[in-house]
Amino acid sequence: MKKPELLVTPKSLSHIKDLIEAGADAFLIGEQRFGLRLAGEFDIDQVKEATEMIHKAGKKVYVSCNALFHNDRLEELDEYLKKLQKIGPDAILFGDPAVVVSVREFGITIPLHWNPETTATNWFQVNYWGERGAKRTVLARELSLDEILEIKENSKYEIEVQVHGMTCIFQSKRKLLGNYFLYRGQVMEVENRKENKNMFLHDKERNNRYPIYEDMNGTHIFSPNDICLIDELTEFFEAGIDAFKIDGILKSEEYITTVTKLYRQAIDAYFDLGEEAYDEIKDDLYEQIAAIQPPLRPLDTGFIYKETVY
């Protein structure tokens, strides 16, 4: 059995250094012009610097291009892909098939990872996009444990599962926060709060708080809880899930670093010392995360044990 890759989302170049020390195996970076809902913004020069730094440490770096592109952004996407080809990250993430067309057109040889978020729901799709260049799929977060295991069993390509953090549950092209302020005649608020990422919607009936922000891709709304599977990893280990993602969106650098260290311990315990060693420490690892959880952000297990109807 091989250890799953521990993939993290750094917020800055100096944060990458901390995360290498914390035991991360792979890093997801990029900028909102091309990638959706990233923990940090890395312009192309920083992508280059990060790639060198990460490769020197013997780790992997992936660049996100998973936005939904409109025609007016296709040209800059092409230029970006050509620059990435020169920089040489280990993968490019995509959701929009336009990326596949451009990659073919310009002979980009960097492997693709398919990450459309909500729509990667069955193993057939993993193999379909695999045959079209995606050596890995990042699964939708709305899947149960059994569904994930069955997908892994039937996939010819790598499977990545988010094990920790917030998940996006909605993206609109409309500027829903700005529109709300304008509706109430608060023109100043639109400008004042444009970059704010500390707002949330409260749903009284469920007493849930959904983080919300706007950027150039529109309005994004997030899950009311953070997934935390640090004490639920045994079946993923056994199934050979290829990568575990810790999504650090809307979290501090210190939080992401600490959580990374704890997942590193969990993975190493299981693979270096055995299942019993993992079982012995997993509750304590969970407690350590619970202790640093930011206010208003409860932990849960996402859809792993939840039944969804339709």
Add this chain to the structure above:
Amino acid sequence: MLQLIENESIRETINGKRVITKKPELLAPAGSLEKLKVAVHYGADAVFIGGQEFGLRSNADNFTIEEMREGVEFAKKYGTVVYVTTNIFAHNENMAGLEEYLRAIADVGVKGIIVADPLIIETCKKVAPELEIHLSTQQSSTNWKAVKFWKDEGLDRIVLAREVGAEEIRQIKEKVDIEIETFVHGAMCIAYSGRCVLSNHMTARDSNRGGCCQSCRWDYDLYENVDGNEIPLFNQGDAPFAMSPKDLKLIESIPHMIELGIDSLKVEGRMKSIHYVATVISVYRKVIDSYCADPENFKIKREWLEELDRCANRATASAFFEGEPSYKQQMYGFHAKKPEWDFAGFVLDYDEETQMVTLQQRNYFKTGDKVEFFGPEIDTFTMTVGQMWNEDNEPIEVANHPLQIVKFKVEQPLHPYNMMRRWHKK
């Protein structure tokens, strides 16, 4: 309004007059066999229906294979074609039975399927290659390269994302030779389709498999989180945060859409009533036909706009076709809109000799009520209901049983499928 550029490729000169010969398809929703028949009768070129599996809208009374067969046969008599929506994003458990289902759809004469998941695309190519494959708006195709990707994969038509504007459609048509379908009327997602799982998180109902509970229509309170303190960003009495979009209405953009060469104009609403389908389809039919017959002298008639309002239960807007929608295209606070006219009766028969109409009650009405009749064969007219009789020819004053048979005298001739509306105060 955007500038309208005449498209020469869709025109011909007939009897010295420039007319448009490449008319777009008018595509109607049909949530049941009855709705299908109404949509076809009121002028749809094509209808889309849902089967018992693999489609969104799991609450609609979807078609059995036998009903599909009957629907296809009825439609064929009018030269109308039928598409079936199979646009879920499947989970592993939804894979079983797909091949048999697609085979059965093809065997009853359906023309194509509307699909989002490559699982269903590839399975269809394998087991039912005679079916056209249309890419659902659920894939949120927003640019010409994405459209090119799906064309290269062998698809026949792309239903564009609802976020695509007129100029973007023009570029897509220019760069890729494939049929393009866009929405012209009806309720809309506020999110990029397929990219919203609010429903999964709030009610454990899977939006991408037909379970959407429309959480985007709910009210929320907006706060900011300052070091764990919840600071409200609203004052007492303010309308709460909302993201409910007004319904799409592009009747006035139809000439522009025809000139862009859009191949199919889609009306949303498989859950809507036969009255809604009849009203919307008949109006769009008139707009498309009038423009194509004489584009130079075309004008939107006031009566068409008023007619559309008869079945509107929400405010309407043009969304992305005419540019980025502002807050004015969303609904905040109290926003129910009640039309002045209710659908009250469905004409089953008319006896020219006795001038007696036989209709099926669809809503309360009584002797003395002001009503109007409409339908593709007649000019809309209003009258006052006189003495009524029930099925057993007993005199009645009130029609208050759902689906009861009612007869009364109407001087102008009527036809089966004509509809009656009753006026009431707002």
